[in-house]
Amino acid sequence: MTIFDVSVPVSARLPTWPGDPPVSLTRASSIANGDPANVSRLEAGVHTGTHVDAPVHFVDGSTGIEEIPIETLVGPCLVVAANPPGLELRPQDLPETPHKRILFKTRNSEHWARGDTDFETEFVAVGLELARRLVAEGKLLVGVDYLSVESYHAAFEHPVHHALLEARIVVVEGLDLSRVDPGEYDLFCLPLKLVGSDGAPARTVLVRR
Amino acid sequence: MTIFDVSVPVSARLPTWPGDPPVSLTRASSIANGDPANVSRLEAGVHTGTHVDAPVHFVDGSTGIEEIPIETLVGPCLVVAANPPGLELRPQDLPETPHKRILFKTRNSEHWARGDTDFETEFVAVGLELARRLVAEGKLLVGVDYLSVESYHAAFEHPVHHALLEARIVVVEGLDLSRVDPGEYDLFCLPLKLVGSDGAPARTVLVRR
Numbered sequence: 001m002t003i004f005d006v007s008v009p010v011s012a013r014l015p016t017w018p019g020d021p022p023v024s025l026t027r028a029s030s031i032a033n034g035d036p037a038n039v040s041r042l043e044a045g046v047h048t049g050t051h052v053d054a055p056v057h058f059v060d061g062s063t064g065i066e067e068i069p070i071e072t073l074v075g076p077c078l079v080v081a082a083n084p085p086g087l088e089l090r091p092q093d094l095p096e097t098p099h100k101r102i103l104f105k106t107r108n109s110e111h112w113a114r115g116d117t118d119f120e121t122e123f124v125a126v127g128l129e130l131a132r133r134l135v136a137e138g139k140l141l142v143g144v145d146y147l148s149v150e151s152y153h154a155a156f157e158h159p160v161h162h163a164l165l166e167a168r169i170v171v172v173e174g175l176d177l178s179r180v181d182p183g184e185y186d187l188f189c190l191p192l193k194l195v196g197s198d199g200a201p202a203r204t205v206l207v208r209r
Numbered sequence: 210m211t212i213f214d215v216s217v218p219v220s221a222r223l224p225t226w227p228g229d230p231p232v233s234l235t236r237a238s239s240i241a242n243g244d245p246a247n248v249s250r251l252e253a254g255v256h257t258g259t260h261v262d263a264p265v266h267f268v269d270g271s272t273g274i275e276e277i278p279i280e281t282l283v284g285p286c287l288v289v290a291a292n293p294p295g296l297e298l299r300p301q302d303l304p305e306t307p308h309k310r311i312l313f314k315t316r317n318s319e320h321w322a323r324g325d326t327d328f329e330t331e332f333v334a335v336g337l338e339l340a341r342r343l344v345a346e347g348k349l350l351v352g353v354d355y356l357s358v359e360s361y362h363a364a365f366e367h368p369v370h371h372a373l374l375e376a377r378i379v380v381v382e383g384l385d386l387s388r389v390d391p392g393e394y395d396l397f398c399l400p401l402k403l404v405g406s407d408g409a410p411a412r413t414v415l416v417r418r
Binding site: 005008021025029031037038042043044047049060074157161188190192194196197202207 | 212214216217218219220228229230234237238240241245246247248249250251252253254255256258265266267269275279280283365366367370397399400401402403404405406407408410411412413414416
């Protein structure tokens with residue numbers, strides 16, 4: 001069994017979505033100050049780094065992270081390599097597959113491999129036609145390798161997020177797929193069980209047997 | 210494949226260690242206020258709920274959460290039912306086993322099953338003799354079902370934490386084992402990859418095939 005950690009390291013150097021709360025990790029207690037232990041305090045937006053979106057992120061009054069079935073977050077998945085000419089993943093970027101969990105590996109992953117600290121606006125994301133295909137085919141989960149499943153230049157209405165989240169497709173964002181080859185894996189995407197939250201950071205691994 | 214979620218739900222109702230930062234989840238952006246999406250901000254201690262301790266929690270200058278090998282956090286484990294007469298798990302509470310990852314299911318789990326919101330001081334924890342046995346046998350990981358591997362009444366020096374963390378045994382705390390039977394599982398304990406942190410919340414599942 002080989003385990004691939006596809007989570008990005010979380011620190012104040014991590015790029016975050018413009019306007020989202022920044023990451024702060026500070027010591028609340030410290031051995032150097034005479035406390036028995038070092039104990040840190042985390043402050044962060046819940047859409048930080050590798051994370052999952054809940055329906056209530058874009059559908060007001062809908063369900064939070066803790067209601068996503070664990071059986072959706074864990075199971076077989078397909079990593080698809082795709083490099084569309086523009087910034088949108090298209091229906092033809094996804095081969096016909098019975099897999100219900102799809103992760104798209106694009107040139108975005110190079111940002112993580114290089115350790116870029118600036119937020120990148122020109123990332124590759126899921127286009128609306130592809131989103132509609134994922135819904136039509138009853139997919140369970142879609143993962144992307146930058147901080148949003150939808151283009152930075154999307155309209156205020158965010159049709160891709162709405163299409164996916166209204167269909168209860170689990171959206172995983174901020175994956176670092178730079179060190180995994182395309183193909184089949186077992187996915188373990190484990191977001192913090194934050195009650196009622198619109199999102200949660202999720203340590204995520206792929207397992208190949 | 211059956212998946213058991215052994216993570217406690219994280220909210221302001223969750224009991225936290227006395228003196229540790231409380232849990233706060235608030236909306237930084239909200240659809241009701243005219244924003245395109247709901248985006249929450251999390252503030253919490255890194256030893257909140259189901260979580261992992263890093264060596265630097267008690268060993269100043271030692272390594273953080275992100276350096277714990279993923280191969281230690283994922284793999285076969287044994288859930289052991291134990292109900293010692295006092296508050297300390299003893300060497301005789303662990304049967305002879307080649308398993309390298311041990312989770313102790315005790316009466317502590319009833320607090321999670323009931324949804325108790327007050328911090329409990331009289332929880333069952335690992336005693337020093339058992340900690341020394343775990344070290345001597347080269348165990349990789351030990352998990353407990355309340356918020357510390359060490360008694361609330363431990364001395365300032367915290368010998369159990371020191372014994373385990375100095376031996377690089379991964380400590381998982383705050384598991385809810387109330388719904389799993391003792392026996393063998395595959396453990397997936399996935400702490401947030403918080404760079405340099407003394408701990409991290411960890412969504413954790415057990416898989417039975």
